[in-house]
Amino acid sequence: MPSPLTRIDHIGIACHNLDETIDFYRTTYGFEVHHAETNEEQGVREAMLKINDTSDGGATYLQLLEPIREDSAIAKWLSKNGEGVHHIAFGTADVTTTTDDIVNKGIRALYDHPRHGTMGSTINFLHPKDAHGVLVELVQTTSNDQEH
Numbered sequence: 001m002p003s004p005l006t007r008i009d010h011i012g013i014a015c016h017n018l019d020e021t022i023d024f025y026r027t028t029y030g031f032e033v034h035h036a037e038t039n040e041e042q043g044v045r046e047a048m049l050k051i052n053d054t055s056d057g058g059a060t061y062l063q064l065l066e067p068i069r070e071d072s073a074i075a076k077w078l079s080k081n082g083e084g085v086h087h088i089a090f091g092t093a094d095v096t097t098t099t100d101d102i103v104n105k106g107i108r109a110l111y112d113h114p115r116h117g118t119m120g121s122t123i124n125f126l127h128p129k130d131a132h133g134v135l136v137e138l139v140q141t142t143s144n145d146q147e148h
Helices: 018-029 073-081 095-103
Strands: 005-014 033-039 044-053 059-067 084-092 122-126 136-140
Touching (some): 059 073, 095 136
Parallel strands (some): 084 136
């Protein structure tokens, strides 16, 4: 049976200062910001740096995440771990069905229902204790997002 996961959508990187981190990736690797927003629900300021297009019409990104409040998950993670890779995100055509299928295999999802993600996407996370220590995000992009 083929995997419902279509690509690596992005790698999430937690940082203390979004602007300085963007400058690092721009000057070091030549990556430019494709999209930036503040996600109040998640408590982050974020930037998506496009790496390449993918065969399914999507793209692969680095997602830089700066907390906007001390009680956000990113702020708590930064205080414990420091800056660095926070999660890996896989694209899927249907985040609800994919989450349900994975939960049925004994992996816990962090949310009972998908939530709003970057660029209008729908997301859910899988518990890192059930995924060999890796926080995994499942991402369903909008049709507009496919056209980057």
